[in-house]
Amino acid sequence: MAQLNITIESEILHGLFTTNGRDEAFSKLLASILNQVLDVQSTEQIGAKRYERNGERKAYRNGLRERQMTTRIGTITLEVPRHRQGHFETDLFTRYQRSEQALILSMIEMVINGVSTRKIQKVTEELCGQSFSKSTVSALCKRLDPVIEAFCNRSLLKHYPFVIVDALYLKVRENTRVRSKGLLIAKGIREDGHREILGFQVSDSESETSWSEFFASLKRRGLEHVDLVVSDHHKGLVKAVRRCFQNSTWQRCQTHFSRNILDRTPKRLQPKLKELLKVMYDAPDMASARTMRNRMITEFEDKAPKAVAVLEAGFDDVMAVMSLPLKYRRRLRTTNSIERLNEEIRRRERVIRIFPNVKSVIRLIGALLIEQDEKWSTGRKYFDMSEYYQFINGHKTEADHMVA
Numbered sequence: 001m002a003q004l005n006i007t008i009e010s011e012i013l014h015g016l017f018t019t020n021g022r023d024e025a026f027s028k029l030l031a032s033i034l035n036q037v038l039d040v041q042s043t044e045q046i047g048a049k050r051y052e053r054n055g056e057r058k059a060y061r062n063g064l065r066e067r068q069m070t071t072r073i074g075t076i077t078l079e080v081p082r083h084r085q086g087h088f089e090t091d092l093f094t095r096y097q098r099s100e101q102a103l104i105l106s107m108i109e110m111v112i113n114g115v116s117t118r119k120i121q122k123v124t125e126e127l128c129g130q131s132f133s134k135s136t137v138s139a140l141c142k143r144l145d146p147v148i149e150a151f152c153n154r155s156l157l158k159h160y161p162f163v164i165v166d167a168l169y170l171k172v173r174e175n176t177r178v179r180s181k182g183l184l185i186a187k188g189i190r191e192d193g194h195r196e197i198l199g200f201q202v203s204d205s206e207s208e209t210s211w212s213e214f215f216a217s218l219k220r221r222g223l224e225h226v227d228l229v230v231s232d233h234h235k236g237l238v239k240a241v242r243r244c245f246q247n248s249t250w251q252r253c254q255t256h257f258s259r260n261i262l263d264r265t266p267k268r269l270q271p272k273l274k275e276l277l278k279v280m281y282d283a284p285d286m287a288s289a290r291t292m293r294n295r296m297i298t299e300f301e302d303k304a305p306k307a308v309a310v311l312e313a314g315f316d317d318v319m320a321v322m323s324l325p326l327k328y329r330r331r332l333r334t335t336n337s338i339e340r341l342n343e344e345i346r347r348r349e350r351v352i353r354i355f356p357n358v359k360s361v362i363r364l365i366g367a368l369l370i371e372q373d374e375k376w377s378t379g380r381k382y383f384d385m386s387e388y389y390q391f392i393n394g395h396k397t398e399a400d401h402m403v404a
Contacts, residue, residue, distance in 0.1 A: 031076040034069075041090050042081035059086030145359075148366035151373075156198060156222040160188035161388065162328075163198065164230040165237065166338045167206045168345065172355045181358070182206045183345070183365065184214045187338050188226075193381035197373040198223070202361050211240030219244070228324070230332055232256040233314070252317040253335045254281050260314075264306035273300060273307065281333065286322045290315075325391050328383065344368065 042061065048054035050061070062084040068075050081088045165186045172181045182205055186198040198218055203210035229241050230251045241250050258277050262270050276296050283289035293315050301308045321333045331337060348364060355361045376382075 027076050031078060034076075035079050038078065038081060038090060042083070042088055045086070045088060046083065059083040144363060144367065148363060148370065151366060151370050152199060153221065156218060157190060158222060158224040159226075160190060160198070160223065161227045161385070162189040162230070162332055163187070163226045163228070164335055164338045166231065166335050166342065167234070167237070168342050170349055170355060170361060171353065172358055172361060174357070178354055181361065182210065183361070184211065185338060185341070186214070186218060187341065189382055191385060193383040193385045195376040195382045197369045197376075200365060200369060202358050206234055206236055208236040208239040208243075211237050212244060215240055215244040228320070228332060230335055232335060233260065249320050249323065250317060251320045251332060252314060253333075254318055255334045255336060257314055257318045261307045261310050264310060265300075265304045269300065269304055273304070280319075283322075284326075286319065289319050289322060325387050328388060331382070341372065344372070
């Protein structure tokens with residue numbers, strides 16, 4: 001897409017900074033931005049700006065038609081371009097409203113499961129600013145669910161250099177009881193440097209069996225080889241990683257590792273130990289990291305023996321990232337990147353609080369992850385992988401020489 005220069009009317013801008021009418025100002029701002037996006041898309045498809053004489057023009061403008069979009073800040077009216085001698089196409093509504101639909105559906109299902117039919121219209125109007133019947137909910141599900149199912153079952157690449165996995169817990173109503181369910185998520189870095197949502201799974205727990213089933217599902221979809229897996233130190237997860245990705249290196253999250261150590265350290269010693277751990281993580285090479293580890297062991301083995309025991313046992317796993325070139329280490333030494341994704345999920349989950357069923361979890365989380373995956377695939381690369389493959393190929397050459 002061509003560069004988009006957004007203009008904002010001074011009246012709208014003023015409204016954003018006033019208490020009265022702020023919601024209305026946000027609605028107008030969103031409508032203004034989206035209308036400008038639609039206008040730019042129209043220009044691209046026609047091949048000419050308004051009133052521009054251009055021999056490469058493919059069509060002509062033919063006015064506008066109004067279309068409403070329901071969002072969490074209200075219903076906004078957009079002006080969709082019409083073309084003569086051509087058809088205007090946009091995926092703006094589909095991409096923007098997919099997670100909105102899922103959020104609304106989850107809220108409505110929650111209401112429908114516990115409120116009589118005659119009250120549904122009134123309550124859904126209060127929740128969503130719009131009336132929904134059971135048949136409407138069913139129709140929306142039929143449109144959204146196949147898209148999410150296709151995303152969850154799509155084929156994966158054979159090789160992902162880096163994979164980051166994590167889990168969070170959600171409350172789900174099941175058989176009239178509220179239960180805690182684990183949401184397992186995997187994010188991969190492709191050979192071209194772009195990020196990708198590999199998949200997700202709702203499980204009863206974060207056990208080795210659950211993680212093994214999840215990894216097996218990724219393999220059935222085509223995943224064969226991973227160079228580095230990044231995760232926290234949950235025992236079931238670690239066992240599943242070592243069982244399912246035997247030829248991969250496991251990187252223990254340094255953020256979680258620091259918490260594990262500091263939790264076993266007297267409070268007065270925590271600031272000093274935290275500082276030394278950071279120096280160890282930022283070490284330029286493995287020899288320097290070992291030197292810092294030995295210093296911490298000598299200094300704290302009598303003062304914080306439990307913390308030192310964790311340090312000694314986990315050092316090799318938490319510093320596994322040192323086997324990579326320097327530019328890749330910071331982003332791959334923790335699960336922070338997937339934690340930010342979890343925050344987006346939490347933001348939606350806080351609206352629902354308790355999901356009415358597992359299907360609603362899959363629907364909402366799936367819609368959110370599809371949108372995130374689309375942003376990553378069309379956005380900037382997460383890594384420039386050229387140095388990584390030079391590094392890998394160099395090590396292969398050295399190994400060949402040693403064998404010879």
